[in-house]
């Protein structure tokens with residue numbers, strides 16, 4: 001039986017006729033978390049957008065399978081219903097919708113909402129419109145809270161640590177770990193993730209199994225995320241991509 005929760009096969013994606021993703025292959029098993037590093041504009045957000053089904057992205061070739069089924073023809077809400085959750089890099093402001101109301105639509109337990117909001121220091125924001133005037137860190141915390149209440153099987157996190165201070169990174173990471181069932185042994189975990197990061201701070205706190213580097217719309221095969229980060233710091237993205245695209249793993 002196929003154990004992969006997500007399988008991306010030779011995926012080519014255009015935006016306005018410009019090729020952005022150029023033959024992505026990626027397999028994510030149940031219970032596995034992957035991190036993607038890459039310089040600005042390399043196509044990382046486009047990859048997450050293709051998985052969740054942003055309509056402006058044109059799939060030119062390839063396939064995306066989730067739970068063994070192709071999802072390319074499904075609209076975004078169907079993909080969410082199947083168990084995919086996303087934190088966008090820049091989520092929109094929703095005027096006229098209070099954060100508390102949105103959270104109650106996702107999960108009816110008022111007690112849960114109050115408790116988590118307190119822990120994430122969001123309780124004072126519950127009565128405000130979603131993301132309206134929220135600070136960068138508050139937006140990320142609020143998105144994590146929505147995801148926590150949604151409890152998806154595949155988490156797509158686009159820079160969850162961007163704009164978040166050191167104390168709050170620990171709190172947010174704690175929730176990501178809870179979502180990823182990091183306290184269970186890997187073979188018993190049901191949840192998987194793709195996390196996009198620029199700095200390695202979140203790797204200090206979140207349980208990550210596998211890393212990749214993206215350069216110019218292409219992705220390296222699976223490798224040790226901490227080794228990748230180390231090489232990026234020493235040699236930059238391009239050299240790191242060249243090294244890991246040869247399929248080196250775990251310090252070979």
Ligand SMILES: Nc1ncnc2c1ncn2[C@@H]1O[C@H](COP(=O)(O)OP(=O)(O)OP(=O)(O)O)[C@@H](O)[C@H]1O
Pocket residue numbers: 015016020038039040041042043044045046047056089
């Ligand atoms: N709506 C759009 N219209 C035109 N070009 C776009 C659009 N969205 C993305 N692009 C372009 O696609 C390329 C890849 O963008 P993407 O956001 O996927 O990069 P990224 O790796 O996530 O970058 P960053 O690290 O800066 O967030 C960039 O050159 C970007 O300008």
